Amino acid sequence: MTHKKYTRIIFALLFTMIWTAAASAVPLASHVFIISYDGGAPYVMKDCDMPVLKGMLDQGACTWEAQTIFPSVTLIAHTSMMTGMGPAKHKVTWNGDEPDKKLEVTTCFAEARKKGLHTAFFPGKDKLLLIAIPDSMDHAECPGYESDKVAAAAAEYIVANKPNLTFVHFAETDGLGHKRGWGSDEQKAGFANADKALGVLKEAVEKAGIADDSVFIITADHGGHKNTHGSNKPEDMTIPWILWGKNVKPGHTISEDVTVYDTAATALWLLDVEIPESWDGKAITNAFNTPE
Ligand SMILES: [Zn+2]
Numbered sequence: 524m525t526h527k528k529y530t531r532i533i534f535a536l537l538f539t540m541i542w543t544a545a546a547s548a549v550p551l552a553s554h555v556f557i558i559s560y561d562g563g564a565p566y567v568m569k570d571c572d573m574p575v576l577k578g579m580l581d582q583g584a585c586t587w588e589a590q591t592i593f594p595s596v597t598l599i600a601h602t603s604m605m606t607g608m609g610p611a612k613h614k615v616t617w618n619g620d621e622p623d624k625k626l627e628v629t630t631c632f633a634e635a636r637k638k639g640l641h642t643a644f645f646p647g648k649d650k651l652l653l654i655a656i657p658d659s660m661d662h663a664e665c666p667g668y669e670s671d672k673v674a675a676a677a678a679e680y681i682v683a684n685k686p687n688l689t690f691v692h693f694a695e696t697d698g699l700g701h702k703r704g705w706g707s708d709e710q711k712a713g714f715a716n717a718d719k720a721l722g723v724l725k726e727a728v729e730k731a732g733i734a735d736d737s738v739f740i741i742t743a744d745h746g747g748h749k750n751t752h753g754s755n756k757p758e759d760m761t762i763p764w765i766l767w768g769k770n771v772k773p774g775h776t777i778s779e780d781v782t783v784y785d786t787a788a789t790a791l792w793l794l795d796v797e798i799p800e801s802w803d804g805k806a807i808t809n810a811f812n813t814p815e
């Protein structure tokens with residue numbers, strides 16, 4: 524064989540290798556939406572008027588037995604949700620708004636943005652802005668406490684910017700639990716209201732033209748009982764974990780153990796961003812149809 528022929532074969536091989544590598548790097552979804560119902564106890568949510576969520580449940584994958592971290596409180600649990608770590612590693616031990624204290628570890632948003640992805644963060648409580656560490660967000664704002672205000676701001680942003688990784692937080696459901704009790708009629712009305720807000724987000728994703736390339740991870744920071752939460756009781760620790768969208772196995776029941784920090788890992792895995800080795804969280808890959 525001549526030298527020229529060898530060169531041609533080597534170039535052909537190289538081209539094939541590069542082509543294969545590029546093809547396998549296509550993410551399972553280009554847009555991931557993490558939706559958190561504050562205080563979203565499955566035993567209450569299952570009993571609420573939530574037609575949007577129930578429609579997504581029918582088409583998606585679900586476990587009502589996912590677990591949050593202890594203590595089952597808002598800031599510590601949301602930090603786990605977004606850092607892929609338990610509190611022992613992320614070291615957020617407080618639950619109040621303490622602007623002088625900083626989060627010292629990376630988040631799924633920081634990791635996604637490092638890869639050039641567009642990130643957006645819409646909490647219903649200011650204190651969650653702790654998670655918006657420097658250089659991690661293209662956009663982070665608390666539009667207000669009410670679910671409809673948060674959804675309206677997020678929807679407008681989604682249509683205009685088509686972010687790759689977005690967090691939206693419905694806070695009111697927790698406040699109504701504290702005021703009127705978990706499972707009270709008032710709290711159930713709050714969940715129904717937050718379901719309309721979820722509908723607004725779903726419509727925005729359709730309007731943005733990215734519905735075919737999106738996955739929603741719908742979950743909660745903790746549950747609750749009577750007028751409180753924070754304990755290690757099952758009512759406080761158990762959370763929903765619902766997947767809907769591209770490549771999600773329809774009607775699939777998630778049988779593996781899911782913890783709140785698996786949310787961050789699953790989001791990165793879907794977006795084809797490497798999961799940091801130090802994380803406790805794992806991607807829940809069995810709930811998706813993955814290419815061979
Ligand atoms: Zn909470």
Ligand SMILES: [Zn+2]
Nearest residue numbers: 562697701752
């Ligand atoms: Zn609370």
